[in-house]
Amino acid sequence: MAAVWQQVLAVDARFNAYRVPNNPQFRTLYIRRRSQLLRENAKEEHDPLVRKEYLKLRAQLLAERYGTPPLSDQGSIKSRSISRNESFDSADMEGRTRRRYQSSSKLSPHGNILEGVVPTHAAEASRAMAGGKTISxxxxxxxxxxxxxxxxxxxxxxxxxxxxxxxxxxxxxxxxxxxxxxxxxxxxxxxxxxxxxxxxxxxxxxxxxxxxxxxxxxxxxxxxxxxxxxxxxxxxxxxxxxxxxxxxxxxxxxxxxxxxxxxxxxxxxxxxxxxxxxxxxxxxxxxxxxxxxxxxxxxxxxxxxxxxxxxxxxxxxxxxxxxxxxxxxxxxxxxxxxxxxxxxxxxxxxxxxxxxxxxxxxxxxxxxxxxxxxxxxxxxxxxxxxxxxxxxxxxxxxxxxxxxxxxxxxxxxxxxxxxxxxxxxxxxxxxxxxxxxxxxxxxxxxxxxxxxxxxxxxxxxxxxx
The missing domain is CATH 2.130.10.10 (YVTN repeat-like/Quinoprotein amine dehydrogenase)
Structure with missing residues (x-):
């Protein structure tokens, strides 16, 4: 149940930049109050299917009201569905590698790495491990x-x-x-x-x-x-x-x-x-x-x-x-x-x-x-x-x-x-x-x-x- 209300809050936050765009204080107050109400309701017993249907309808209504936020819009909160296994597997691997490199690296007199894995410009394999995604x-x-x-x-x-x-x-x-x-x-x-x-x-x-x-x-x-x-x-x-x-x-x-x-x-x-x-x-x-x-x-x-x-x-x-x-x-x-x-x-x-x-x-x-x-x-x-x-x-x-x-x-x-x-x-x-x-x-x-x-x-x- 808690996972569903978190999804509802994420949907609201995604569209929040379009709600009264010239009044950021109201937007923050709105999403803060929304979060409080969702947390309180999550403590009560509800049919999970009803909550999921609510989430679906909420997303549809917001999309009809404000339109779907484009990924290229730098002024909005961006949204993207990412495979959980894809993201966390590569992330855990990167975290372990980062710690190994940092613990074994030393600086030369010119500030370059002397020990550990030396970074190179040929990093195509590394990019592939990240799924080929852009930085954005x-x-x-x-x-x-x-x-x-x-x-x-x-x-x-x-x-x-x-x-x-x-x-x-x-x-x-x-x-x-x-x-x-x-x-x-x-x-x-x-x-x-x-x-x-x-x-x-x-x-x-x-x-x-x-x-x-x-x-x-x-x-x-x-x-x-x-x-x-x-x-x-x-x-x-x-x-x-x-x-x-x-x-x-x-x-x-x-x-x-x-x-x-x-x-x-x-x-x-x-x-x-x-x-x-x-x-x-x-x-x-x-x-x-x-x-x-x-x-x-x-x-x-x-x-x-x-x-x-x-x-x-x-x-x-x-x-x-x-x-x-x-x-x-x-x-x-x-x-x-x-x-x-x-x-x-x-x-x-x-x-x-x-x-x-x-x-x-x-x-x-x-x-x-x-x-x-x-x-x-x-x-x-x-x-x-x-x-x-x-x-x-x-x-x-x-x-x-x-x-x-x-x-x-x-x-x-x-x-x-x-x-x-x-x-x-x-x-x-x-x-x-x-x-x-x-x-x-x-x-x-x-x-x-x-x-x-x-x-x-x-x-x-x-x-x-």
Whole structure:
């Protein structure tokens, strides 16, 4: 029964872009209320055949009222029926391959891959394994899987657990962190982590997903036990500064790094809660974001002055050495950094994806082992005032084209093919009624999560149920 109402919601979401097109707030309110009513009705006992007939009639009536949304319409929520076995088999294969490549790859002095499988331009076999679909078809979404609205303030960060299709967490400026289960339906909030006394600015899953790290405007970072929902350690910033971002050391989860409003980056020891020797450094501005390359040997930070600083990191001791300063755009904030060793067989450059408040998403090539960067491409989005984040689409190797996904202040989610020079936007999802602040796929790309400045989290489904 739950599966049927999810299909009804997906049909409504598919046509929602055509309902009062000049009033996005009403569209979001409508689909949110529709989701609530369908969830409530799903709890009651109904004849499954009646519900399925209702679904069929509902789809027919909407199609007659609004017409069938064309696949080429970039302003609508795209819809496509995909074979479940075809999509998930190739997705699982890609996920396993991705993890194997990332764990075995190293950078040459020129930033190329030395070990592991070297990407090549002859990737026809890989394309065939992906079913020969175009990049647009791969990212044609069926609609909304679920809508969460338990937070009362902006949800600034959303992230699926590592190698997990079903668990997603989000943090809010109301001081809370939610951990949610989205598969199997109905989606539910597993637990809400409370303890921060001010807005939560960032969080990160540990490699094994048993610990959650969070940062807050209350001047602390906290470590949470996921299973019990309890805070197991509170780390206060030595200078009493707001903690604006955090990340586990990917090769040593007994360490994590924080960035603060007093321009300080610090490597902390999980066991002691103290900064490691040589693990602290200052930059020019408030540190809004940071990320490691996959081996943990390079750390980048982005600040509100428009600079990215690169550090080399000793995995054993946590010592940080500042190596590079890269100017993105002076006086405009760098709000998101996401590193990728390589993106596909046809895009072999290690890359850094960067949001900056200049109405652009920037893609940098990593040019040296000490974190040097070279601008490769820019993609147009709306961003001037908000902290907008983006990410690489996680699957690689078995399809044509390479996609990145980002939020935007115009309330849309954008997908860009980084290999294209023209018509780079391959999809745009509409449904939020406020600026979209963060986006994240689960590891097999069957679901996408996005969050906005009004506290709504939308889970998008790539496949028709």
């Amino acid at each position: 078809e791969n990212y044609a979404f069926a609609g909304m899987h679920h809508i969460f609205d338990q937070h009362k303030s902006a949800v600034v960060r959303v992230e699926f657990a590592h190698d997990d299709k079903s668990r997603v967490a989000c943090c809010s400026m109301d001081g809370q962190i939610s951990i949610c289960q989205v598969i199997p339906p109905p989606a539910t909030v597993i637990c809400v982590l409370t303890g921060h006394t001010s807005g939560v600015t960032d969080f990160a899953w540990s490699v094994s997903n048993d610990i959650l790290l969070s940062s807050s405007l209350d001047g602390t970072a906290r470590l949470w036990e996921v299973a019990g929902g309890k805070c197991i350690r509170t780390v206060e910033d030595a200078a009493g500064a707001e903690v604006l971002c955090c990340k586990f050391q990917p090769s040593n989860n007994n360490m994590f790094v924080i960035g603060t409003s007093k321009c300080q980056v610090s490597m902390m020891n999980v066991s002691t809660g103290k900064c490691v020797k040589g693990g602290s450094s200052k930059v020019l501005g408030r540190i809004l974001c940071l990320d490691f390359e996959p081996t943990g040997k390079i750390l980048w930070t982005g600040d509100d002055k428009g600079f990215i600083f690169a550090f080399t990191c000793d995995i054993a001791t946590g010592k940080l050495i500042k190596t590079k300063r890269i100017t993105v755009c002076e006086s405009r904030p760098v709000t998101s950094i996401s590193a990728r060793t390589w993106m596909s067989r046809e895009s072999r450059d290690p890359s850094l994806l960067v949001n900056c408040g200049v109405n652009a998403l920037c893609l940098f090539r990593i040019t040296s082992p000490d974190g040097g960067l070279q601008l490769k491409k820019k993609f147009p989005i709306k961003q001037k005032n908000q902290i907008i984040r983006s990410s690489f689409c996680p699957l690689m190797s078995f399809r044509q084209g390479v996609c990145v996904v980002t939020g935007s202040e115009d309330m849309c989610v954008y997908f860009f093919d980084v290999e294209k020079d023209q018509k780079q936007c391959v999809n745009k999802l509409q449904g939020h009624s406020a600026a979209v602040l963060d986006v994240c796929f689960n590891y097999d790309e069957s679901l996408l999560a996005s969050c906005d400045a009004e506290g709504t989290v939308i889970i998008w489904s790539r496949e028709q149920k």
